[in-house]
Amino acid sequence: MKITIDLDELTGLIAEGEKIFLKPEAEMALLKILEAEEAVATIKDQAKARLLELANELNPNFKSLSADNLRLTCRAYGAKFYIEEDKVSEVAPELYKREVTLEPPTEEEVNKLMEAGMPVKKVARTVDTKAVEKFVKEHRGMPFGIGEYPEDKRPKQLSFSKKGGKDE
C-alpha cells in the first residue's frame, strides 16, 4: 500500500485558512494524513511486538540494543513489588502507602467527619453531566444549585476523523 502526502500542498491550504472548509482537495489531504497516521501506528505496534519476540528468543534477559541511530530498550511496566498479605502487619510502614476506597459519603457524613475533627483534606464534587442534561430536558430548566459555564469560556480543541471512524 502506498500513501502519498503532499506536505507543501497542505501547508499552503493551512496558510489560506478558509479553503480548508471550502476545497474538496483539503478534505483529501487531511484524510491521507489520517490514513498514514493509522498505518504507521499499526506498523509500529507490529514492529514492537515482533522485536520483543525476537529479543526474548535471543536472550530472555534482554535489556537493550544500540545501533548507530537507534536504541531499543525493553522496560517492564506495572507494579514491581507486592505485599504478602499474611505478613502485612510486619512490613515496615514506610515501605508502602495505604489507600482506602470507601463508598462515597453523603453530605451529612462529610459534615459529621469535619465536625469530629477528621483531617478532611479535600472534598471534590464532580457534576454528573448526563444526569443534569436529563433533568434540563425533563424539567425545561436548570436544577437548583447547579450552574453552567458559558460556552465561550470553555477551552476548545478541533478534531477531525473519517466518517464512521473514531475522533482523533
Added chain:
Amino acid sequence: MNNPKFRASFSYLNLWQSGRWEEAIKAYFKIDKYISRQMAEGSDFHEEWEKHIIETKTLPAVFGGTPLNNPVCEDKMVIPVYDWMDLVIKPDCIDSPVLHEFKTGVMSSTDYVNSYQPAVYAVGLTMKGILIDRIHIHLYNQYAKKSEFSMVWVTPAMLKNGLNFIETVGGEMHTYFVENNLYERFGAKPQL
C-alpha cells in the same frame, strides 16, 4: 630523550575523561592500588566463568548456558595504535563474530552499552584483525541474583567514534604525563 609509549586502556581513558585525573594517574602508574570488595567479587566471578567456558564451551548458566563455537577467554592484547600509543584490551570471551563481555554489580547493562567501552574494544579487535560485528554485554547482579543482557552493533560509525575517543583522551593523558615528567617520576612503564 624518547618518551615511553602511552599504554591506553578503557579504564584509564574513562577516568581521565570523567575528570578524575588524580585517580587516572594513580591507576595508570599503580600508585595506592586499592581493590574494593566489589572488584574482588567481580574478579572471582570472572575466574569462575572463564573456567566454565573453557571446560564446557557454553556461556555460564546465569547467562543462559548458550553453546559457543570457538570461545577464546581473557586474552590480554597490546595493540600498537600510533608510535606514541599502544591500546591494551582484555576481552572476556571472543566467539567470533561476537564479543561477550561479562559484568557484575548493580549498574544496568545499558550503562555499559552507552559507555565507550564497547567501541574501544571493537577498535582494538578490528586493528588486531579479529572479526566481530556485535558485542553482547552479560550482567549479573549478584546482590539481586538477576541477570541482564544488552547488545551493541559494531559499525563503522562506532569504530570511528571509538578511535576518536582513544586518540583524544589518550593524547591528552600522554601529553600531560610528558609535560609533568610523570613517566620519569613514577617509572617509565605502567604495570599492566
